[in-house]
Amino acid sequence: MVEISCRAVVMDIEGTTSAARHVYDVLFPYARSHMRAWLIDHQAQPATAAAIDAVASLLGVDRVDLDAVATGLEEWIDADVKAAPLKTLQGLIWEQGYARGELTSHIFDDVPPALRTWRAAGLLLAVYSSGSVTAQRALFANADQGDLNSLIDANFDITTAGPKGEALSYEHIAELLEIPARDLLFLSDVQAELDAASEAGWQTVGILRAGESQATVSQESNVSTFGDLVIQVVC
Numbered sequence: 398m399v400e401i402s403c404r405a406v407v408m409d410i411e412g413t414t415s416a417a418r419h420v421y422d423v424l425f426p427y428a429r430s431h432m433r434a435w436l437i438d439h440q441a442q443p444a445t446a447a448a449i450d451a452v453a454s455l456l457g458v459d460r461v462d463l464d465a466v467a468t469g470l471e472e473w474i475d476a477d478v479k480a481a482p483l484k485t486l487q488g489l490i491w492e493q494g495y496a497r498g499e500l501t502s503h504i505f506d507d508v509p510p511a512l513r514t515w516r517a518a519g520l521l522l523a524v525y526s527s528g529s530v531t532a533q534r535a536l537f538a539n540a541d542q543g544d545l546n547s548l549i550d551a552n553f554d555i556t557t558a559g560p561k562g563e564a565l566s567y568e569h570i571a572e573l574l575e576i577p578a579r580d581l582l583f584l585s586d587v588q589a590e591l592d593a594a595s596e597a598g599w600q601t602v603g604i605l606r607a608g609e610s611q612a613t614v615s616q617e618s619n620v621s622t623f624g625d626l627v628i629q630v631v632c
């Protein structure tokens with residue numbers, strides 16, 4: 398059991414609210430297998446067109462060469478490259494996958510009751526993930542436990558906040574939330590992210606779930622479920 402006093406809780410998704418294996422075994426392969434068709438079918442749509450421009454520029458290929466763009470994106474997925482245009486496209490593809498009933502979501506069972514308790518106590522709740530805001534909201538909307546987006550006050554990704562391993566990103570989120578860093582709590586399964594938040598003056602609690610072998614939490618302040626975290630609201 399860990400006790401914390403804060404005004405807002407910002408949480409990571411993969412390995413924290415959701416199983417990493419769901420991301421790697423279900424979400425990434427789905428986006429990879431639908432990427433080529435998505436680019437062809439949606440190349441005139443503004444969000445996809447902007448992503449194609451950005452990918453082509455990063456790869457140094459012609460933006461009309463959709464084959465080269467798609468191949469580059471597939472390679473990024475395989476290498477888990479956290480590039481903003483890739484994250485944008487994955488979010489759009491997943492959103493369609495959920496709408497078609499082809500994709501499942503995953504949120505650990507201890508998460509929804511904890512979010513309800515914290516929200517009822519007056520805490521502000523936010524999600525910060527490398528996955529796009531579109532992808533985050535689609536994942537929370539399609540949880541087995543129901544649509545959980547009503548429990549989330551704000552969403553941040555690498556486009557709106559910056560990379561998760563940099564202190565500047567957490568300073569930026571604190572500014573956007575208009576809450577002093579000391580009153581913010583970050584939850585993650587990755588020590589480098591917790592260290593970056595800590596460097597920005599945030600409080601941090603590591604998430605070390607059973608079976609989540611990718612977790613790198615080494616700090617003393619950690620829990621294995623959200624239910625082990627007792628939060629007092631600072632006014």
Ligand SMILES: [Mg+2]
Nearest residue numbers: 409411412586
């Ligand atoms: Mg994580």
